[in-house]
Amino acid sequence: MTNKHYAIIGGGINGLAVARQILLDFPDAKVTVFEKENAVAQHQSSHNSGVVHAGLYYEPGGLKARLCRRGAELVQQFCAENDVAYDECGKVVVALSKEEESRLDTIFQKSLANQVPDVRMLNASEIQDVEPNCIGTKALYSPRTAIVSYGAIACKIAEEIKLKGGEIVLGQKVVRLTEKNNKVSIHFENNEHYSTVFDYVVACAGLQSDRLAAHSGDIETPKIVPFFGQYYVIDEQFKSHVKGLIYPVPDPKYPFLGVHFTKRIDGQMTIGPNAFISFGRENYSGKKFNISDIYDFLTYKGFWKFSSKNMPAAMRELRTVLSQTNFVAEAAKYVPSLANVSVTPATRGIRAQAMESDGSLVDDFVIRKQGNITHIRNAPSPGATSSLAIAEYIVREVMTHD
Ligand SMILES: Cc1cc2nc3c(=O)[nH]c(=O)nc-3n(C[C@H](O)[C@H](O)[C@H](O)COP(=O)(O)OP(=O)(O)OC[C@H]3O[C@@H](n4cnc5c(N)ncnc54)[C@H](O)[C@@H]3O)c2cc1C
Known part of the structure; x- marks a missing residue:
């Protein structure tokens, strides 16, 4: 070679x-x-969240689990050697109900199988030792999750x-x-x-x-089906309400991680991204349509099968697309003091998500x-x-x- x-x-x-x-x-x-x-x-x-994922969610033995763990180490090393900013701000994945707690336990087991360093479960009061303004019934804490600019x-x-x-x-x-x-x-x-x-x-x-x-x-x-994710930057005065990264327990039927609070390496605090079909693979403004990109997914039987199976999740995401207030309310379930925070739209990201012809997301x-x-x-x-x-x-x- x-x-x-x-x-x-x-x-x-x-x-x-x-x-x-x-x-x-x-x-x-x-x-x-x-x-x-x-x-x-x-x-x-x-156009992403800038998170160096520690490997919590991924199916043990799969490529994601293996390459995420190795990749996180290599990213940390690369940043140290090349003087690129790297902030190990930590992350909590927060359950709000008994049903979410049981899904969180499954994620915890996966994170142990994936040998994610230093992960542990927090009870309701321990969550506030890590994130003083965050509420939840239980949380998975990953202190080694970090942020960078990719x-x-x-x-x-x-x-x-x-x-x-x-x-x-x-x-x-x-x-x-x-x-x-x-x-x-x-x-x-x-x-x-x-x-x-x-x-x-x-x-x-x-x-x-x-x-x-x-x-x-x-x-x-x-085939690639593009899903956009909108971010909002929260008012500078309120950014100290969140210390690191606060994530919901992901919906197992919808593969995206859910609207989360993300500290940025430049110091901003964002909420996002939601996940909804994008009318263009590279349409970041959300204002234009790309006819050939739309034609591609509308004529793909996999897209229709996916849509019919995921209507409730799609409707939930659509609420956050149509209204900024709904978007903020979704995030404020975790940090109630931010229920009325003012936000400014930031750029979108568009995910290259592969979909099989039976409608399953790869x-x-x-x-x-x-x-x-x-x-x-x-x-x-x-x-x-x-x-x-x-x-x-x-x-x-x-x-x-x-
Ligand atoms: C909203 C969102 C949030 C995310 N958050 C995270 C996160 O926090 N942490 C994480 O690890 N990952 C995250 N990801 C995923 C991560 O961003 C991607 O996995 C990664 O950036 C993919 O890199 P890539 O080089 O494969 O693709 P891209 O960055 O899309 O690069 C592909 C390149 O190929 C070029 N190209 C395409 N076609 C051609 C052609 N025909 N000829 C020449 N050039 C071409 C494009 O112009 C582009 O520059 C997120 C993604 C999104 C969208």
Whole structure:
């Protein structure tokens, strides 16, 4: 694998992490990253909660559980070595009822199986030792959960790639990959054809990953269905009401973690994100529609099956989409002193969530190798926490596998 020429499609945190890992493991390799935007990390990697997840929720033995734990260690180490801000602010997952308590116990058992460090259960009064303004009947406390800026980490990784001799080509949208005699050609939207052919290509195209994979001969499903998440910044005067991260117990039928209080590495306190279908894969303002993105999910039978099974959760989320007051009320169930806090809309994030044709959301990371091309087909949260471990896994296990 040394002395080879590698191309990475996508300059988000995963694509950049893979490029860096190749240069670390094979210093003589040539590495070129192709990114369609004019800067790196313009999509999910800079529109997220910024949480370094400790690995509480994930199915023991799955890729998420393994790569999140390893990734969290690697992110901490990377931040320390590169002078990137890292705040181990801790997190509580709070139950409000007996029914939620039993689901919380299941998460606690998973976190123990995943060997998450220092996790413990808190009773109602102990919750206030950690978060003085938070109420709940029971909570799971993860003191090692941290916050960072993944956009800042991605930019540092990009610098390292260039220092190690790698190339990052911006403003080049790849539409298709073709492979012949173990060499891969890259076809661009503007009909330019990169003169070099590559030995190996890793596609890390996030919200566009299903399209690039299908146009390159990989299987059509799972398809990406975009779910946006709105954040609100709370009034500066009230941000001290929350010390770190306060999360609800997730609804097992809906895979997103629920509206939570998130301290940001820049000191702001946000509430969010909710989760609702996005009328564009890259539509951050929420004001425009992308006809081809809408057509894609409306004509996908998986979307209709998902919708019919998830109506109650979708209606709950819709309430928070239609009304800022409902949004704040959802969060204030955990911190009642913030019931009337004023909030300002912050940017949205849009999740690249893979969905099977039977309507089920793909929970684990999906990474598929086809000849000399590897596609990341599903890397939702904790995909940023796991990015440096996903890179190790792709370079050391997936690409070397015939
Ligand atoms: C609302 C929200 C909250 C989240 N919170 C967290 C969190 O707290 N912690 C956590 O660990 N994870 C979180 N995540 C998940 C995390 O952000 C993602 O898993 C991670 O950023 C995925 O990185 P990526 O590089 O795979 O994708 P992206 O960051 O989306 O990058 C893909 C890149 O590929 C480029 N690209 C796409 N198609 C092409 C093409 N055809 N040619 C060239 N370039 C192309 C895009 O322009 C983009 O730059 C969150 C995600 C969202 C949306």
